[in-house]
Amino acid sequence: MPQNKSRPTGRKVMLMATCLSDVFFADMAKATVEVLEAVGCEVIFPEAQTCCGQPAFNSGDFPAAEKVARYTAEVFAGDLPVIVPSGSCAAMHFHGTDLLFEDKTDTEKVENLAGRTWELFDFLVNGLGVKQWSGTLNKKIALHHSCHTRGSDTGAAMETLLSSIEGVELVEVGTPEQCCGFGGTFSVTFPHLSGEIGQVKLDSVLAQSPDLLVSADMSCLMHMGGLAEKQDKEIETRHAVQVLRDVGLNQ
Amino acid sequence: MSKSVQPIDAFARDLPRETRDAVLSSVMTRTAGRKAKLEADYENPDDLRRLAGKVKQHTLEHLDEYLEQAEAALIKNGATVHFASTAEDAREQVLAILKENGAKRVVKSKSMVTEEIHLNDFLQKNGVECVETDLGEFIIQIDGDTPSHIVQPIIHKNRRQVAQSFEELGLGDYNDDPQTITRRARKHLREKYLQSDAGMTGANFVSAESGRLVIVTNEGNARFGMAANGLHIALVGIEKVVPRDKDLGLLLNLLGRSATAQQLTVYTQFINGPRSKSQPSGPEQMHVIFLDNGRSRVLKSKERDILRCIRCGACLNVCPVYRQTSGHGYRAVYGGPVGAVLSPLLAGDDFSKYADLPKASSLCGACNEVCPVNIPIPELLLRLRSRANQEGIKSAGSPPMAPFAKLATSPKLWQTAMTASKAMNHLPITMMPVRPLQEWLKIRTLPKWSGGEFRRWMREREGEPRMDTNKHE
Amino acid sequence: MSEAQDIVMGAVKQALSGLRGKTSLPDYESEFLFSVRHKESEQDGWTEFGENFSAVSGKAMNEVGDLVEFLKEGGFEKGYCDPELKEQVGEVLVAAGLQVSYAFDHQRVDDYVFGITRASGVIAESGTVILNDEDTVDRLAALAPWVHVAVLTDQKKVFANIPQAIENLGNSSNVIWVTGPSKTADIEGILIEGVHGPGVQICLRIGGEN
Ligand code: SF4
Numbered sequence: 001m002p003q004n005k006s007r008p009t010g011r012k013v014m015l016m017a018t019c020l021s022d023v024f025f026a027d028m029a030k031a032t033v034e035v036l037e038a039v040g041c042e043v044i045f046p047e048a049q050t051c052c053g054q055p056a057f058n059s060g061d062f063p064a065a066e067k068v069a070r071y072t073a074e075v076f077a078g079d080l081p082v083i084v085p086s087g088s089c090a091a092m093h094f095h096g097t098d099l100l101f102e103d104k105t106d107t108e109k110v111e112n113l114a115g116r117t118w119e120l121f122d123f124l125v126n127g128l129g130v131k132q133w134s135g136t137l138n139k140k141i142a143l144h145h146s147c148h149t150r151g152s153d154t155g156a157a158m159e160t161l162l163s164s165i166e167g168v169e170l171v172e173v174g175t176p177e178q179c180c181g182f183g184g185t186f187s188v189t190f191p192h193l194s195g196e197i198g199q200v201k202l203d204s205v206l207a208q209s210p211d212l213l214v215s216a217d218m219s220c221l222m223h224m225g226g227l228a229e230k231q232d233k234e235i236e237t238r239h240a241v242q243v244l245r246d247v248g249l250n251q
Numbered sequence: 252m253s254k255s256v257q258p259i260d261a262f263a264r265d266l267p268r269e270t271r272d273a274v275l276s277s278v279m280t281r282t283a284g285r286k287a288k289l290e291a292d293y294e295n296p297d298d299l300r301r302l303a304g305k306v307k308q309h310t311l312e313h314l315d316e317y318l319e320q321a322e323a324a325l326i327k328n329g330a331t332v333h334f335a336s337t338a339e340d341a342r343e344q345v346l347a348i349l350k351e352n353g354a355k356r357v358v359k360s361k362s363m364v365t366e367e368i369h370l371n372d373f374l375q376k377n378g379v380e381c382v383e384t385d386l387g388e389f390i391i392q393i394d395g396d397t398p399s400h401i402v403q404p405i406i407h408k409n410r411r412q413v414a415q416s417f418e419e420l421g422l423g424d425y426n427d428d429p430q431t432i433t434r435r436a437r438k439h440l441r442e443k444y445l446q447s448d449a450g451m452t453g454a455n456f457v458s459a460e461s462g463r464l465v466i467v468t469n470e471g472n473a474r475f476g477m478a479a480n481g482l483h484i485a486l487v488g489i490e491k492v493v494p495r496d497k498d499l500g501l502l503l504n505l506l507g508r509s510a511t512a513q514q515l516t517v518y519t520q521f522i523n524g525p526r527s528k529s530q531p532s533g534p535e536q537m538h539v540i541f542l543d544n545g546r547s548r549v550l551k552s553k554e555r556d557i558l559r560c561i562r563c564g565a566c567l568n569v570c571p572v573y574r575q576t577s578g579h580g581y582r583a584v585y586g587g588p589v590g591a592v593l594s595p596l597l598a599g600d601d602f603s604k605y606a607d608l609p610k611a612s613s614l615c616g617a618c619n620e621v622c623p624v625n626i627p628i629p630e631l632l633l634r635l636r637s638r639a640n641q642e643g644i645k646s647a648g649s650p651p652m653a654p655f656a657k658l659a660t661s662p663k664l665w666q667t668a669m670t671a672s673k674a675m676n677h678l679p680i681t682m683m684p685v686r687p688l689q690e691w692l693k694i695r696t697l698p699k700w701s702g703g704e705f706r707r708w709m710r711e712r713e714g715e716p717r718m719d720t721n722k723h724e
Numbered sequence: 725m726s727e728a729q730d731i732v733m734g735a736v737k738q739a740l741s742g743l744r745g746k747t748s749l750p751d752y753e754s755e756f757l758f759s760v761r762h763k764e765s766e767q768d769g770w771t772e773f774g775e776n777f778s779a780v781s782g783k784a785m786n787e788v789g790d791l792v793e794f795l796k797e798g799g800f801e802k803g804y805c806d807p808e809l810k811e812q813v814g815e816v817l818v819a820a821g822l823q824v825s826y827a828f829d830h831q832r833v834d835d836y837v838f839g840i841t842r843a844s845g846v847i848a849e850s851g852t853v854i855l856n857d858e859d860t861v862d863r864l865a866a867l868a869p870w871v872h873v874a875v876l877t878d879q880k881k882v883f884a885n886i887p888q889a890i891e892n893l894g895n896s897s898n899v900i901w902v903t904g905p906s907k908t909a910d911i912e913g914i915l916i917e918g919v920h921g922p923g924v925q926i927c928l929r930i931g932g933e934n
Contacts, residue, residue, distance in 0.1 A: 017705060019659075019669075021705050022665075022666075022669040022702060022703075022705065022706070023669055023700060023701070023702050024697075024698045024699070024700065024701055025698070025701070025705075026701040026704035026705035026708065027701075029705040030705060030708055033709070045709050047662065047706070048662040049662075050658070050659040050660070050662060050665045051655075051659045051665075053656075053659065055652065055655055056652040056655055056656055056659075057633070058614060058633070058636070059610075059636065059640070059652050060609075060610070060633065060635075060636025060637040060638075060639055060640040061637075061640050061651075061652035061653070061656075062637045062640070063656075064652040064653055064655065064656035065652075065656075067656045067659075067660055068655075068656050068659045068660060071659065071660040095630075099630055099633060099634070147613070147614075147615035147616050147617070148616070150616050150617075150620055151620070175279065177282060177569050177617045177620070177621075178571055178574075178617075179571045179613050179615035179617065181571065181613060182613065183612070183613025183614060183615070184613075186610070186611075186612065186613045186614075187613075187691060188688060188690075188691055189257060189260075189610065190257055190259070190260040190263075190610075190611055191260065191690035191691050191693075191694075192256075192260045192261075192263050192264040192690075193259065193260050193263045193572055193575055193576070193611065194613070195694045195695065196263060196271075196575045197571040197572070197574070197575060197613070198695075200275070200571070200574065222697070222698055223695065225696075225698070226695035226696045226697060226698070227694065227695050229695075229696045230694055230695055230696050273912070276913075277912070277913045280913055281913075291760070291761075292759035292760060292761065293759065293760060294760060298756075299756070299757070302750055302752060302756070305747055305750045306749065306750060308747045309746070309747040309748060309749045309750070312740065312743060312746040312747055313740075313746065314736050314740065315733060315736045315737045315740060318733065318736065319733070328897065329897070333726070333728065333729075334726065334728045334729040334731070334732040334733070335728055335732070336728055336731045336732050336735070340728055344728075384920065385910075386908045386910045386911070386919060387908075387910035390910070403909070403910060403913075404910070405910055405911070408911075409912060410911050410912055413911055429911040429912065429914045429916055430916055432911060433908060433911070433916045433918075433919055436919070437918070437919060437920060440920065441833075441834070441868075441920070444920075445830075445833065461893075463893070469906070469907050469908060469909075469919075470906050470907065470908050470919035470920050470921070471867060471906040471919065471920045471921030471922075472919070472920045474863070474867055474900060474920075474921065475867060475868075475920045475921065477863070477898075478863035478864045478867055479864065489732065489736065494749055496890050496891075496893065497754070497887060497890060497891075499890060500754075500757055500886045500887045500890045501752075501757055503886065504757050504886060511909070513780075513903070514759070514776075514849075514850045514851075514903070515850050515852060515886075515901065515903045516903070517780075517902065517903050517904050517905070517906060517907060518900060518901070518902060518903075518906070518921070519852075519900065519901040519903070520898065520899070520900045520901075521893055521898070521899040521900070521901075522897070522898055523895075523896065523897040523898065523899075524897040525897060526857060526863075526897060526898060527857035527858055527896060527897050527898065529857070529858055530857045530858075530860070530862070530863065530898070531828075531862050532830075532862050532863040532864045533857070533863050533898065541732065543731075543732045543735060543736075547732065547735035547736050547738070547739045548735075548739070550736060550739040550740065551738070551739035551740075555739075
């Protein structure tokens with residue numbers, strides 16, 4: 001299903017910080033708030049939010065996923081754009097719910113949320129028209145296009161903003177089709193496979209000797225960074241929004 | 252949560268490095284080749300994939316009509332048409348046709364569907380010699396192995412292993428030069444062709460409009476099998492039908508490029524019946540056996556889209572899991588993403604035997620992106636996961652999700668849990684409560700827990716003017 | 725109807741019964757399938773064919789003399805020629821000192837180093853030679869020898885592209901498209917030409933304008 005092109009935009013937004021921000025990535029979530037505010041947004045953070053339901057969905061427990069998805073739709077009810085700093089969670093709303101609710105009735109709220117959800121970079125560039133990020137960063141950046149942003153506008157949007165920063169050199173990572181191996185519970189249930197898959201990707205990244213490995217999904221970075229750290233390999237990982245924040249908020 | 256290692260995970264762990272690397276480098280080359288070829292040839296190759304997907308989906312949804320049409324056309328062209336409901340039916344029918352004609356020696360060109368019904372062993376047991384003529388399949392046969400890729404059956408073998416097998420078969424002294432190996436196979440198999448009584452093939456497509464069977468090979472083996480003897484038997488899955496001859500052009504354009512980065516496979520045969528009257532070589536009889544063997548069950552399911560598959564192998568090549576396991580990791584005839592969907596479905600009542608395969612995926616979607624008939628494989632994997640869940644199949648090793656759902660719909664509990672998990676930072680790996688997580692941590696680290704921190708920060712700055720939080724850790 | 729057929733057709737019908745929202749059969753223009761290269765090509769069909777044929781390791785020739793030279797240089801001295809091509813090709817080869825027989829003996833297929841048969845057409849877009857049962861004097865003669873020469877005499881049979889060639893499949897019970905020499909990459913992905921069929925695939929056009 002194509003993403004709804006008529007998604008709402010505007011500078012009053014709700015933030016879906018993602019469950020990973022709750023446990024590991026507080027700084028990325030803060031950066032998201034700061035960057036959104038730097039471009040003039042008022043950010044509303046519904047306190048009752050938890051998770052998009054993807055872990056249950058991907059495990060095949062559709063009833064559990066449905067509960068969480070319906071709950072999330074309630075939490076984010078309204079007509080404001082909902083911004084997610086994760087290509088993967090955004091895709092859960094665009095595509096996942098199609099399948100999850102295909103035979104269900106009473107799907108209005110869920111569909112409504114899907115129609116208002118934006119991945120952060122897609123929103124910045126295509127929703128708000130921010131195409132320039134002023135500041136300087138003399139670094140070689142390897143961009144990891146996370147799998148759940150396939151076919152979406154996130155990758156190009158991220159490239160637009162990062163390459164507009166003075167001094168940034170974006171390098172191509174080989175095996176662009178290769179997944180980082182994370183896949184949520186996949187990495188727990190199939191730890192060897194997942195590790196070897198990640199290694200292939202990590203090798204492609206390291207071959208470019210970048211200063212930073214950047215992505216629109218924290219989970220991929222967590223996996224590749226975790227593999228690298230265990231092997232004492234130097235690679236600094238950053239969510240793309242952290243890069244923007246670090247470069248400067250006086251936009 | 253399942254404590255044992257999943258079979259495909261163990262397979263990947265134990266696969267010899269040498270084999271893994273052979274598979275990996277081969278599929279990487281193929282993936283790059285496919286992409287380069289399609290992008291050089293089409294401004295928007297995805298349009299073509301989507302169109303082909305629609306044509307095949309339409310055919311499946313009207314398969315009864317198209318099968319009848321194909322049958323009528325084939326009969327008009329002078330072919331004999333049979334139907335087989337199960338693998339056993341198909342084997343018996345092949346044997347009956349061979350017996351009727353006193354055929355004792357069969358040359359076979361590569362066909363996944365004959366693998367599926369384990370035809371070779373059966374014929375052998377019934378006194379019929381059945382020789383694989385595709386080079387890769389021939390090597391599989393002499394090694395008593397099974398193919399590990401749809402298009403490149405011996406992707407898991409290197410030249411030294413092949414050279415050894417050839418030496419043992421008496422095809423000359425050890426020589427691992429691929430050129431020499433190929434020449435020796437040419438000589439050996441040529442004799443087999445010339446002594447054969449029948450040629451067996453599958454079919455890539457059947458046009459309902461004209462009854463034309465399309466069979467493609469690069470080596471020319473199917474052509475040889477249909478030039479050196481008088482009997483042709485084609486075993487064809489019922490899903491191979493397409494509506495019109497023009498659709499053959501569409502699918503051929505995609506098949507060659509997706510499978511081997513060729514615009515067209517070298518030998519593309521359009522077979523309309525037994526040989527022409529003026530032609531001295533080739534089959535006087537043509538038999539087509541349409542095989543169900545579980546396909547109608549798949550057709551009934553919501554995963555029917557998988558029957559669009561044209562067996563190009565592109566999804567295997569691009570799949571991160573296949574890249575670590577080869578086809579053998581999937582324990583069935585069809586490996587890779589297509590196999591992870593098809594094997595549990597074709598298994599029928601034995602669904603649970605393969606219910607772990609749909610879970611062995613990060614759902615990265617690379618397969619869907621390359622599939623020439625645009626099969627939404629990740630979606631089908633999810634459907635099968637859901638089915639395993641509904642049927643209460645435990646073997647598939649997913650953690651139970653009800654506690655998660657409870658947590659994720661109770662904001663207070665959620666926040667407490669996320670903060671409390673801070674304790675994890677202080678536990679040594681071996682004391683981790685969940686064993687699979689220990690496995691995880693053997694080769695990866697986890698970031699520092701920062702549970703609750705973001706929410707606190709959000710609350711604290713509530714009401715504060717914008718832009719004054721520029722400085723942070 | 726056989727019993728097996730009833731069972732299979734019954735199962736298929738049952739599987740589809742009640743299926744709603746069926747996909748309709750899409751229609752599309754032939755042009756949709758043309759490669760960018762073909763769309764932009766301004767060459768005549770035969771020239772385009774020649775380029776694409778050589779891209780798949782085929783050899784397109786315009787003169788019997790070129791064929792003579794090629795066969796002599798390669799040491800391909802003995803072969804078969806379709807009697808229909810005796811005057812135009814066979815005799816020229818014989819005059820140049822090559823051994824040509826006009827009968828194809830199935831008992832000694834390996835004695836023919838080259839096989840010369842008629843082509844039923846070519847496809848410009850893909851560099852493909854078309855052989856059908858009616859024009860091919862013997863399937864084996866076009867397949868067993870190391871060098872296969874397909875001779876195109878009918879200038880009208882240069883099809884621009886795959887859809888056009890499909891429209892012109894005609895009534896032959898067997899049409900085969902040959903896009904280069906027989907090949908494999910089964911062993912370590914290494915390309916080897918000449919597996920079961922010809923290692924050298926030639927298309928010779930005679931009677932055309934140059
Ligand atoms: S599922 Fe698609 S990509 Fe995979 S083998 Fe079949 S046609 Fe090819």
